[in-house]
Amino acid sequence: MNALRISPFQFSKDPLDTAALQRDMRDHTCGGFAAFEGWVRNHNEGFAVTRLEYEAFAELAEKEGARIVDEAIARFGVTRAACAHRVGSLALGDVAVWVGVSAAHRDEAFRACRYIIDEVKHRVPIWKKEHYVNGDSGWVNCERCAMPAAHTHDHDDEHEHHTPAPAPDYSRQIALREVGAEGQARLRAASVLVVGAGGLGVPVLQYLAGAGVGRLGIVDADRLEPSNLHRQTWYALADCGREKSTLAAQRVNALNPDVRVESHALRLDTGNADRLAEGHDLIVDCSDNFTTKFLLNDLALRTCKPVLFASVYQYEGQLQLVRGDDATACLRCVWPEATRDGLVGNCAEAGVLGPVPGVFGSLQALEALKLLLGLPGLDPGEMLIFDLVSLNTQRLRARRAPDCEAHRRAGKSVAATVPLELEIGFGSLAEAQTAGFSFVDVRDARERADDPLPFPALHLPMSKLLANAATLDTGGRYLLICATGKRSAAAADLLRSQGFRECRSLRGGLKGLKAPA
Amino acid sequence: MPERTIRVQYYALLREQAGRSDETLATSAHDARELYAELSQRYPFTLPAEMMRVAINAEFGEWSQPLKAGDAVVFIPPVAGG
Numbered sequence: 001m002n003a004l005r006i007s008p009f010q011f012s013k014d015p016l017d018t019a020a021l022q023r024d025m026r027d028h029t030c031g032g033f034a035a036f037e038g039w040v041r042n043h044n045e046g047f048a049v050t051r052l053e054y055e056a057f058a059e060l061a062e063k064e065g066a067r068i069v070d071e072a073i074a075r076f077g078v079t080r081a082a083c084a085h086r087v088g089s090l091a092l093g094d095v096a097v098w099v100g101v102s103a104a105h106r107d108e109a110f111r112a113c114r115y116i117i118d119e120v121k122h123r124v125p126i127w128k129k130e131h132y133v134n135g136d137s138g139w140v141n142c143e144r145c146a147m148p149a150a151h152t153h154d155h156d157d158e159h160e161h162h163t164p165a166p167a168p169d170y171s172r173q174i175a176l177r178e179v180g181a182e183g184q185a186r187l188r189a190a191s192v193l194v195v196g197a198g199g200l201g202v203p204v205l206q207y208l209a210g211a212g213v214g215r216l217g218i219v220d221a222d223r224l225e226p227s228n229l230h231r232q233t234w235y236a237l238a239d240c241g242r243e244k245s246t247l248a249a250q251r252v253n254a255l256n257p258d259v260r261v262e263s264h265a266l267r268l269d270t271g272n273a274d275r276l277a278e279g280h281d282l283i284v285d286c287s288d289n290f291t292t293k294f295l296l297n298d299l300a301l302r303t304c305k306p307v308l309f310a311s312v313y314q315y316e317g318q319l320q321l322v323r324g325d326d327a328t329a330c331l332r333c334v335w336p337e338a339t340r341d342g343l344v345g346n347c348a349e350a351g352v353l354g355p356v357p358g359v360f361g362s363l364q365a366l367e368a369l370k371l372l373l374g375l376p377g378l379d380p381g382e383m384l385i386f387d388l389v390s391l392n393t394q395r396l397r398a399r400r401a402p403d404c405e406a407h408r409r410a411g412k413s414v415a416a417t418v419p420l421e422l423e424i425g426f427g428s429l430a431e432a433q434t435a436g437f438s439f440v441d442v443r444d445a446r447e448r449a450d451d452p453l454p455f456p457a458l459h460l461p462m463s464k465l466l467a468n469a470a471t472l473d474t475g476g477r478y479l480l481i482c483a484t485g486k487r488s489a490a491a492a493d494l495l496r497s498q499g500f501r502e503c504r505s506l507r508g509g510l511k512g513l514k515a516p517a
Numbered sequence: 518m519p520e521r522t523i524r525v526q527y528y529a530l531l532r533e534q535a536g537r538s539d540e541t542l543a544t545s546a547h548d549a550r551e552l553y554a555e556l557s558q559r560y561p562f563t564l565p566a567e568m569m570r571v572a573i574n575a576e577f578g579e580w581s582q583p584l585k586a587g588d589a590v591v592f593i594p595p596v597a598g599g
Contacts, residue, residue: 387532
């Protein structure tokens with residue numbers, strides 16, 4: 001007995017050794033052996049084919065293949081079963097796929113063999129590139145070769161397999177003037193990484209796959225649990241215990257076989273984030289924790305890839321777009337360094353109504369499609385808050401924080417932010433105070449004594465300005481004041497170069513205030 | 518500081534703890550920080566201001582930003598559910 005169990009489903013770059021495969025099926029308790037071989041034939045849908053290439057996402061495909069073989073063994077009570085599939089370049093007549101089953105009796109051997117090949121064609125993500133006689137070539141998703149296997153209903157197969165599967169049809173969105181054939185081509189060329197395949201991720205993946213986004217990456221380390229299903233209604237109770245990334249990839253494939261889907265059953269971390277994001281144009285954050293969100297925020301700043309964030313809580317949620325550029329706010333510009341998981345409850349602790357992540361995931365899908373199509377939407381940095389009890393929405397503008405640690409770490413310069421106008425005019429100091437400014441008086445002591453300000457102010461004469469700048473708050477809204485507005489403008493300029501982005505100078509100085517309007 | 522009328526909105530944990538999503542109130546609080554401290558006397562708020570953000574008139578602002586009559590103040594705790 002061999003203690004190591006070799007996976008019952010394997011890919012091979014080399015020609016399949018069917019004799020060796022068959023030898024492994026021998027068992028003295030078995031009275032029958034059934035095999036199926038799929039060959040490369042010389043035509044498909046009227047085109048002459050000269051050779052074929054198979055490509056598979058091995059990690060996902062091997063697991064799914066092994067699961068199918070295990071299902072067949074359990075379902076039909078056969079003794080041994082295995083399947084081998086070629087990848088790479090194949091010539092006419094080559095064996096592309098081999099299935100072998102040995103059992104006590106022939107009937108279950110035949111049925112299990114049929115089950116395995118049908119399910120493999122239906123469920124295992126394998127792409128086939130056909131090379132035609134005229135020199136053209138085309139990729140065909142093998143799943144489109146087979147309709148859902150009839151035996152899933154446990155009836156005898158009546159060869160529904162010969163009905164060709166319908167092709168995806170985007171006519172209802174192409175009809176939109178803003179989409180058209182050009183927009184559809186853009187979507188097909190696009191690649192989106194979706195981090196999290198839960199409450200938010202499900203609608204995101206559904207709509208992006210439905211819209212025909214060319215390539216989708218799915219990252220989720222979790223396995224499906226019964227408590228997920230009230231909000232993750234794409235999955236089935238029977239799927240519980242299985243990896244969500246795999247399940248989601250299968251659903252994407254079933255919904256739209258044109259989409260290239262890659263699933264990663266792992267948690268995003270500093271070691272894998274860049275690799276996972278590679279080749280994607282946009283990242284959609286559907287995670288449920290700050291650790292992941294801040295990792296993605298850093299990634300956005302490092303790579304300038306936009307990230308669409310969403311978070312939900314009970315009956316409400318927040319949506320924010322981070323562009324990763326110098327000038328616009330990131331997640332760290334909004335949230336204090338101290339923000340971390342456990343501060344406020346997640347879905348498990350605080351509860352959530354199912355449609356709430358559904359609404360926010362749908363909004364993410366909408367914003368993602370608009371971004372890919374170049375349509376207007378959420379401004380970078382802006383946060384949309386939607387309270388689904390009162391149905392109130394708010395759009396809150398967030399500014400790029402001049403002291404943002406994440407921007408600094410990513411090497412973003414402060415100077416590159418869009419500056420506020422240096423000077424601002426007011427009719428009176430009271431008006432300026434109402435507008436939220438704190439006053440900084442840059443005049444010297446004698447001037448102050450002669451003409452004191454009627455409001456509290458910090459006194460930072462020009463000579464001591466930079467030496468004492470540390471007493472100021474980098475995010476503070478300061479109005480710098482002098483007699484005529486010249487020194488204060490110079491001072492504001494100087495402070496801005498030190499990162500005090502909100503510093504402004506009172507236009508015309510105190511003289512300007514006293515002059516008749 | 519004379520009393521001014523200000524509209525306040527609560528989100529997430531704060532909404533739960535205040536038992537309401539918004540209210541209009543008269544306050545003499547000088548800035549958002551003072552307003553939050555005042556409201557913390559009335560409601561069992563557990564989050565310190567430093568852990569949240571405040572938005573005034575649809576713009577994220579500073580806690581030290583002075584309040585004026587008619588301001589719309591929104592207290593926003595960070596949330597991460599997905």
